Amino acid sequence: MAAKTQTWYRPHIISNPALRWVLALGIGVYLAAAIGTLDINWSRVAEGWPRAQRFFSGFMPPDFFSRGDAILDGLLESLWMTVAATALGVLISVPVAIGGARNVSPVPVYLFCRSLMAVSRAFHEVLLAIFFVKLFGFGPFAGVATLTMATVGFYAKLLAEDIESISVAQSEAIRATGAGWLQWLDYAIRPQARPRAIGLAMYRLDINFRESAIIGIVGAGGIGATLNTAFDRYEFDTAAAILLIIIGIVMAAEYMSGHIRKAVQ
Amino acid sequence: MPTLTLTNLTKRYPTGDLALNDVSLDIPEGQVLALIGPSGAGKSTLIRCVNRLVEPTSGAIALGDLNVTQMGSRKLRRMRRRMGMIFQEYALVERLPVMENVLSGRLGYVGFWASWFRQFPREDISQAFNLLDRVGLAGMEDKRADALSGGQRQRVGIARALIQNPDLLLVDEPTASLDPKTSRQIMRLIGELCKERGLTAIVNIHDVPLARLFAERVVGLKSGAVVYDGSPEGLTPDVLTQIYGEEDWNATKEDGDKFLTQGEEAGGES
Numbered sequence: 001m002a003a004k005t006q007t008w009y010r011p012h013i014i015s016n017p018a019l020r021w022v023l024a025l026g027i028g029v030y031l032a033a034a035i036g037t038l039d040i041n042w043s044r045v046a047e048g049w050p051r052a053q054r055f056f057s058g059f060m061p062p063d064f065f066s067r068g069d070a071i072l073d074g075l076l077e078s079l080w081m082t083v084a085a086t087a088l089g090v091l092i093s094v095p096v097a098i099g100g101a102r103n104v105s106p107v108p109v110y111l112f113c114r115s116l117m118a119v120s121r122a123f124h125e126v127l128l129a130i131f132f133v134k135l136f137g138f139g140p141f142a143g144v145a146t147l148t149m150a151t152v153g154f155y156a157k158l159l160a161e162d163i164e165s166i167s168v169a170q171s172e173a174i175r176a177t178g179a180g181w182l183q184w185l186d187y188a189i190r191p192q193a194r195p196r197a198i199g200l201a202m203y204r205l206d207i208n209f210r211e212s213a214i215i216g217i218v219g220a221g222g223i224g225a226t227l228n229t230a231f232d233r234y235e236f237d238t239a240a241a242i243l244l245i246i247i248g249i250v251m252a253a254e255y256m257s258g259h260i261r262k263a264v265q
Numbered sequence: 266m267p268t269l270t271l272t273n274l275t276k277r278y279p280t281g282d283l284a285l286n287d288v289s290l291d292i293p294e295g296q297v298l299a300l301i302g303p304s305g306a307g308k309s310t311l312i313r314c315v316n317r318l319v320e321p322t323s324g325a326i327a328l329g330d331l332n333v334t335q336m337g338s339r340k341l342r343r344m345r346r347r348m349g350m351i352f353q354e355y356a357l358v359e360r361l362p363v364m365e366n367v368l369s370g371r372l373g374y375v376g377f378w379a380s381w382f383r384q385f386p387r388e389d390i391s392q393a394f395n396l397l398d399r400v401g402l403a404g405m406e407d408k409r410a411d412a413l414s415g416g417q418r419q420r421v422g423i424a425r426a427l428i429q430n431p432d433l434l435l436v437d438e439p440t441a442s443l444d445p446k447t448s449r450q451i452m453r454l455i456g457e458l459c460k461e462r463g464l465t466a467i468v469n470i471h472d473v474p475l476a477r478l479f480a481e482r483v484v485g486l487k488s489g490a491v492v493y494d495g496s497p498e499g500l501t502p503d504v505l506t507q508i509y510g511e512e513d514w515n516a517t518k519e520d521g522d523k524f525l526t527q528g529e530e531a532g533g534e535s
Contacts, residue, residue, distance in 0.1 A: 172352075173358070176348070188358060
């Protein structure tokens with residue numbers, strides 16, 4: 001058989017060539033227009049440089065001690081807010097996640113739990129914090145409420161998805177023994193979802209700590225409140241100290257959660 | 266155990282696939298029945314209908330005068346205790362230790378809180394140890410299931426089914442992912458245990474020679490319908506062709522070489 005040269009092109013994602021070109025051109029034109037509308041004022045950029053230098057040199061050296069008490073108070077408050085909100089959030093999330101897993105729960109329960117998740121995921125933590133500060137007044141209670149609600153939206157959704165992807169064979173095997181529904185959850189679902197549940201809790205602890213530094217700015221307590229005060233008073237060296245502490249804690253949490261996740265696999 | 270009776274059993278999946286087409290079978294007490302047939306013939310569906318992991322579309326299943334198809338969920342769970350199931354690919358809960366996997370066979374007998382706190386009755390625990398010993402896994406109780414080899418996992422699967430003290434064993438492709446030697450060992454073990462305990466068993470199996478070794482009766486399923494029901498000796502090449510389709514059932518290596526050459530020639534022509 002004689003060899004014949006042939007060509008082959010990978011099929012395009014959009015098969016209609018006209019549509020493909022129109023889309024590409026449209027995106028290009030829009031991007032150019034968007035950049036054109038930016039209206040960058042280069043003289044202002046030039047003026048900004050020395051100001052940025054002054055601003056950043058204000059951070060140096062970081063001052064951990066002049067406001068040491070305030071920093072420590074804020075930090076401890078943030079930490080307990082984080083732990084309390086994560087624990088509370090996980091506690092609420094577990095039943096919501098079970099209810100929101102299509103392979104475990106009947107349709108009405110599923111829809112109810114899924115809408116709960118959607119509602120708690122709909123708003124960013126800062127919006128929730130503003131809302132809860134109005135509701136409960138300034139302070140860490142509003143912060144805990146905010147972080148708990150945000151945790152439910154995050155944790156329940158991801159855990160529900162993990163439950164939905166469990167092995168059918170394992171769950172069938174436990175059902176075949178004549179186990180009741182709760183026993184089935186305990187023996188077939190729990191062992192399969194546990195590593196993810198613990199990993200997600202660690203991850204959420206990390207997120208909640210970082211968020212606690214943000215929501216303090218709108219009045220929901222914690223290290224964020226201390227940070228905000230430092231900026232308001234132009235105490236950039238104290239602010240720098242707080243930022244360094246936040247970075248340190250987030251890194252420590254990252255390191256720890258990595259180890260814990262490996263241990264529970 | 267009384268006779269297991271399937272009457273005009275039909276299962277059509279929501280996708281429209283007809284998995285079982287009017288199957289009727291009587292399986293008397295103590296009989297070990299091999300269910301053979303090509304992939305997709307409905308073997309797995311059939312045994313899953315018996316313990317209603319799959320709901321049949323129509324037809325009836327009866328254990329003596331108990332109607333399995335009409336049972337509510339509470340009665341069904343009691344019924345499932347009497348039906349031990351052994352799975353293809355073992356279906357152990359991978360992250361649980363061997364002991365918890367075996368004890369999970371008692372879930373139909375113990376209450377929720379006892380099972381939650383892993384407080385199984387002493388008899389159950391000593392039975393679990395005896396069974397592990399019997400299937401050749403003594404001392405393995407604290408190993409995690411995912412740390413075992415395929416043959417060992419299936420032995421745990423067998424112990425889990427037997428600790429239910431079942432009357433009926435439903436066995437779904439028990440050797441599908443095992444090597445030939447382990448397959449024979451596992452099949453022999455299942456056969457011995459059925460005899461020791463006088464169990465009725467339905468065994469789905471791909472491997473026809475293996476089925477011939479242990480089964481007293483063979484049922485051939487094709488496209489959801491029974492096309493053979495008889496003794497293992499009756500499985501002539503003609504019968505196998507009827508079940509599986511055209512193939513040379515007595516082919517040897519020499520025939521094999523010829524077969525491959527034929528394939529090449531056929532390929533060259535096109």
